Amino acid sequence: MDNDSSVCARLAMMLDENPSCRVLILGRYMPPVRSAYNTVRHRAGKARLRQTLAGSNHLRSSNDAGGRLEAYAPIGLARGLKVDAVLYVGAGDEHTSLVLEGFAAGGAIVYHIL
Numbered sequence: 001m002d003n004d005s006s007v008c009a010r011l012a013m014m015l016d017e018n019p020s021c022r023v024l025i026l027g028r029y030m031p032p033v034r035s036a037y038n039t040v041r042h043r044a045g046k047a048r049l050r051q052t053l054a055g056s057n058h059l060r061s062s063n064d065a066g067g068r069l070e071a072y073a074p075i076g077l078a079r080g081l082k083v084d085a086v087l088y089v090g091a092g093d094e095h096t097s098l099v100l101e102g103f104a105a106g107g108a109i110v111y112h113i114l
Contacts, residue, residue, distance in 0.1 A: 007087060007111045008036060012043035014085055019047055019065035024081060024103075027089035028096075030057060030073040036089050036113070037071040044069070075099055085109045 014021050023040065027033035037059050041049055049061035049069055059071040072078040075088070075096055086103045088096065091114065104110045 004036070004113045005039075007113055008039040009043060011040045011085055011087060011111070012045075012047075015040070015044040015047040015049070015067055015069065018084075019063055019067045021085070022068045022081075022083040023070070023085045023087070024078060024083040024108075025069070025071040025087045025089065026075045026078055026099075027071075027073045028075065029090065032089045033071045033073045034059065036087060037069065040087075041069055082106065083108050085111070087111045087113065089113055 011023050015023060025033055025037050025040070041061055047067060048063050050063070051061045053060040057073050057077065061069045079099060083103065086100065086108050088100055088111070092100070092112065100110050100112070
């Protein structure tokens with residue numbers, strides 16, 4: 001587990017360096033997920049993300065190169081997505097670890113913060 005700000009800075013740097021990168025932020029409850037989403041979105045200056053969707057349990061920003069920053073709460077809504085990096089916010093359980101292992105098996109870099 002890493003520091004919250006260093007993980008968010010790393011994800012923003014990934015979006016800046018590779019504009020077609022897809023980053024996913026997950027959690028059990030939306031307020032901490034929304035906070036991490038906004039932190040990454042504001043730090044990713046070069047990626048030029050614009051918000052395209054804002055709902056009660058799903059947030060999405062995208063850019064012209066096809067890159068995306070998405071946030072979901074609860075975690076089950078995000079199954080089956082192909083992403084480059086995943087950030088899970090909050091305490092996890094067995095179900096969470098299985099879903100995150102699935103993302104890791106698909107080639108995603110998985111981060112976990114509390």
